[in-house]
Amino acid sequence: MGSGQVTDWQGKHVTVAGLGVSGVPAARALHGLGAEVTVVNDGDDARAREQAAELEALGVTVRLGDGETLPDGTELIVTAPGWRPDKPLFAAADRAGVPVWGDVELAWRLRGPDAAPWLAVTGTNGKTTTVQMLASILEAAGLRTAAVGNIGVSLLDAVLGEEPYDVLAVELSSYQLHWAPSLRAHSAAVLNLAPDHLDWHGSMEAYARDKGRVYEGNRVACVYNADATGKPSTEDLVREADVEEGCRAVGFTLGAPGPSQLGVVEGILVDRAFVENRQRNAQELAEVSDVNPPAPHNIANALAAAALARAYGVPASAVRDGLRAFTPDAHRIAHVADVDGVTYIDDSKATNTHAAEASLAAYDSIVWIAGGLAKGATFDELVGGAAKRLRGAVLIGRDRALIREALARHAPEVPVVDLDRTDTGAMLQAVQEAQRLARPGDTVLLAPACASMDMFANYNKRGDAFAQAVRELGA
Template identity: 60%
Template sequence: MSGPREQDGAHAVPGRLGPTDSWEGVRALVTGFGVSGFAAADTLQHLGADVLVLDDRAPEGAAAERAALLEELGVELRLGEGVTASLPEGRDLVVTSPGWRPDAPVLVQAADRGLPVWGEVELAWRLRGPDAPPWLCITGTNGKTTTVQMTEAILRAAGHRAVAVGNVGRPVLEAVMDPEPLDVFAVELSSFQLHWTRSIAAQAATVLNLADDHIDWHGSAGAYAADKARVYEHVQRACVYNVDDPATERLVREADVQEGARAVGFTLGVPGPGMIGVVDGLLADRAFIAERHTSAAELGSVSDLDDDSPHQVANALAAAALARAHGVPPAAVRDGLRSFRSGPHRRTLVAEQDDVRWVDDSKATNPHAALASLRGVDSAVWVAGGLAKGARFDDLVTAARDRLRAVVLIGTDAPVLAEALRRHAPDVPVVHVGSGEDGRMDAVFADQGGGSSETVMTRVVETAVGLAHPGDTVLLAPGCASMDQFRDYAARGDAFAAAVRAGLTRG
């Protein structure tokens, strides 16, 4: 081989090999054939590794085409039910897709045998070249995608060749291997991705907020927080934390960072020295200026944002702190935030009729995000439910009950929400529209009549029309994942919007 090898467990595995080195002789196993799995398999084959891919799901459509391409290149694929029950013999390294739980049999067996198990993000980090762009890494329970896109917008406003990658859509590995020259990566990382990382050393990183989520995957709230905390390990310049969420500061205090790295807080209040915050509607930097103890640098205005709700301002402050850690000037922060527009299914106004607003916040897939959404309205008919992922809703209901006109429940874990509402908001009317078996993943509203009147979102709208009063907001902020009834949160939001438009037209 043309590079060093390091001992990881009982096996010799590739060390700091760059993207131009040969991995000939490395026997790699890739578990999962989604977007990340394909990127890992394609890259490892390109580098010369002997690659085997396992996935219990048989590929369809575009995935089948990708499978055929890899097979033509010499990658072995075993795709179909039961193939991941045992670890194949003779493998040196496992690269797993982020959604794979640590208790998956093949991963447990790999750990038992001492094989290194990396995620696609860890592999990407290890494949960086000698002049690789630095990473600005973003995680948190909520706001990751918005913040990584804001960070990208600010970096580009400063003239940097920057790209948002990771959990936002484009695999980090694909971007690392792209020959296009780049200056900096804005990297969104989920707790799943972080679980499988070990060596990442971001230039700057943030945990935006921390609330219970994905407990079913991680096993406990403590394990979830510990995986989020990995983003701060080995940070070079700045650990950005949320002053209003002490749990994030605690993660920074416990992190093992590089010498000279600083803790930088962001707050919706007036910032102290070493922080970024808000003063009289202006975004103020008291962290990245020499005179931080006596003055602040103006980074723009709250009014520059397309959405000035508190959680969006917090996202903007975090993005500003990361960009400033990279050396971006104040004017670029302002220009980047002015140009940024929020993505779909994030507090999107669908319709307004008879003084009732209909808002799609399908991206609110956990209680923390749903509460932030509810706090943005005075009186809500709240549409909630789906897959709770082990989360509880008592704190959410207690905090939001005075804003609830009524609640419409959908999905598998509707009883979990119903129980929290019975305990903490017994006077709020609750209607459960059913298990949603007919709100199947491929439900669409193609015709002008809005599709079948038996679809879940049609029933939601019909029910909400009868519950809403003038001045109310019918708010889809489910607090749950969507996969029990829909392909993803976007399909859920699209179905809601289509049902609203059809229902109000009929009305």
């Protein structure tokens, strides 16, 4: 259950930092357990006031517009994952000797004595898809499970609810892991590591270190990406982790697997980790065609999900059945339409360069729609790697000049349309320009490599605008 277990919450003074999707359930749960809860929140907008009123009706104290000072008598802070570690509130907590937990740590500590074990997934990209694939495989094996964490059911609800689970498929972000010191998963995977959220973590080393926390105390398998080349690699994180005796490192690769790996042989996903005599034997799990869509990065996701499921003891047939039953979320390499021999693909979820790189690698001849909020990213490596696949590029959004300059340096012969507009009609014009550049057999790919909030409420709305524009072409 982790050290310093709090079993009696009655009258304990807990400060919840941040309202949001994790703060409100945390405040409700703690209040329900008898704690004296104060919520502090930086913002004081209409949404925050609405949430505050709901909590105050229960008897929770809420302080809006003041997330920096530590309330008197605080014995524990439970923070929303997005709150940066360098906030004055946490410095004050440190000075006062007050521990800081995230919502994941809270959920871990609130688990009952015979709680379902966690199969945990983190990584820069592919977490949600992998966790959903994992849940689908576990369900196919007849297990009671749910995809929880960053997606689906809230972790607190899963832990405190009436539903008895056999095992949970848990998506964890680097933020959540930073604030979850006592989490110990049954088995865990780090899918990949690429620079992301460095403004929050402070450095690539700190970011990787927080991701690597997911391996701490693993019991059965630490699943890593055997194809990863960067430093530190996910395999390096496994080496540094303090795991339970007998826990194994299990790699996944898009090539033929070695012993203790899962990989691909002649269109078949195979397991050489969870078999008798893995020096000589391999177990067929599924066909590449069972993976939807069978793009390289998605096959890697499927192998990671399969490795975690196999670590839990799931039969090979359930891997195949679970992958066949899985349907990806909207805006993740979603096929929108074919118009005049050109395929239109919505991968609005590709909100960083690493996700866009995987998306661009899946097609041979691309008219690329990109741009938005760069979040401090650079684009030279992305453009250099994709240059030979690009028929043309259409750029939108606030930081599009960064991509335009990278294209000029690494793909000077690729025609570029730079759209200097951020109104709602910009996506329609972008799709029209992409249609003009495309030839039959090409793919028009929305893989922005940027966040969406400069022009759209979120990546879903951006993808919806793209799909609507494509439908207007077809009409």
